[in-house]
Amino acid sequence: MKIVVIGGNGLVGRNIVRRLQAKGHDVSAASRGSGVDIITGKGLRQALAGAEVVVDVTNSPVRDGPAPYEFFKKGGENLLEAEAAEGVSHHVSLSVVGTGRLDDSPYFRGKAAQEELIRKSGIPYTILHATQFFEFLLEIVELSVYKQSLRLSPAYIQPIASADVAASLAELAVRPAKNAIVEIAGPERQRLSEIIQRFLTEIEAPYEVVTDILAPYYGTTLDDDSLLPGEGARICCTDFQTWIGQSEYWGAGW
Numbered sequence: 001m002k003i004v005v006i007g008g009n010g011l012v013g014r015n016i017v018r019r020l021q022a023k024g025h026d027v028s029a030a031s032r033g034s035g036v037d038i039i040t041g042k043g044l045r046q047a048l049a050g051a052e053v054v055v056d057v058t059n060s061p062v063r064d065g066p067a068p069y070e071f072f073k074k075g076g077e078n079l080l081e082a083e084a085a086e087g088v089s090h091h092v093s094l095s096v097v098g099t100g101r102l103d104d105s106p107y108f109r110g111k112a113a114q115e116e117l118i119r120k121s122g123i124p125y126t127i128l129h130a131t132q133f134f135e136f137l138l139e140i141v142e143l144s145v146y147k148q149s150l151r152l153s154p155a156y157i158q159p160i161a162s163a164d165v166a167a168s169l170a171e172l173a174v175r176p177a178k179n180a181i182v183e184i185a186g187p188e189r190q191r192l193s194e195i196i197q198r199f200l201t202e203i204e205a206p207y208e209v210v211t212d213i214l215a216p217y218y219g220t221t222l223d224d225d226s227l228l229p230g231e232g233a234r235i236c237c238t239d240f241q242t243w244i245g246q247s248e249y250w251g252a253g254w
């Protein structure tokens with residue numbers, strides 16, 4: 001099967017490319033690094049020529065302010081238009097659990113706009129909603145730290161290893177389109193403030209976590225269950241302790 005992974009050199013993308021190649025599919029990775037830009041449209045039609053399936057795992061290079069909304073909307077429009085022109089028969093997209101209920105956040109509003117474009121495109125699709133990646137905990141720390149402390153919401157999260165998300169996307173890409181959203185989450189439910197404290201302890205980072213229900217999260221505030229998956233979510237696989245033991249942080253110190 002000819003499959004193009006847009007964002008194929010990113011964290012999730014390169015893992016998907018590797019898995020699909022190992023199964024013998026004709027896979028290519030596309031992104032600005034290989035001359036394909038979903039914002040300007042440069043190289044898109046050529047990259048998609050002959051593709052049956054497109055997996056979109058791009059991410060906005062700028063995460064705060066209005067940029068993510070513009071990225072997902074404009075990028076979604078260009079990508080889906082090019083897919084329609086090239087006759088792509090399955091669009092697979094990675095989105096985030098909580099999309100559709102956190103519209104104060106430009107990031108989540110952008111993901112909601114991207115999903116709406118997909119539903120209206122007429123192209124058969126599958127959208128995977130994943131919870132926060134373990135790999136993303138460091139970004140939360142970097143965005144929240146002020147002097148030696150972090151103000152964090154006590155909302156529940158159920159984080160997952162990005163490799164488990166990539167495995168799920170690689171499976172979905174070669175199955176018939178579901179024309180629906182499916183959800184995936186990690187095995188443990190914990191408060192955001194608690195898992196970040198656990199992460200900081202593991203990496204021996206000298207920061208103190210202060211719990212605050214009004215702490216901002218990507219431009220919005222969170223309720224207890226804003227970031228939790230629904231009832232039918234697939235629960236998978238690697239837990240925090242296993243992940244960190246295999247990660248680049250293990251034994252590295254701060």
Ligand SMILES: NC(=O)c1ccc[n+]([C@@H]2O[C@H](COP(=O)([O-])OP(=O)(O)OC[C@H]3O[C@@H](n4cnc5c(N)ncnc54)[C@H](OP(=O)(O)O)[C@@H]3O)[C@@H](O)[C@H]2O)c1
Nearest residue numbers: 007009010011012031032033037038058059095132133136
């Ligand atoms: N982080 C989380 O916890 C989490 C949870 C659930 C879902 N997700 C979703 O997972 C997706 C992928 O995340 P990730 O962490 O794998 O992202 P990442 O590592 O930041 O990779 C982003 C990819 O997008 C490409 N890209 C950026 N701008 C582009 C453009 N204008 N045109 C073409 N390609 C472009 C980048 O390559 P170039 O720089 O070469 O262009 C790169 O391949 C995102 O959509 C995110 O919403 C993330």
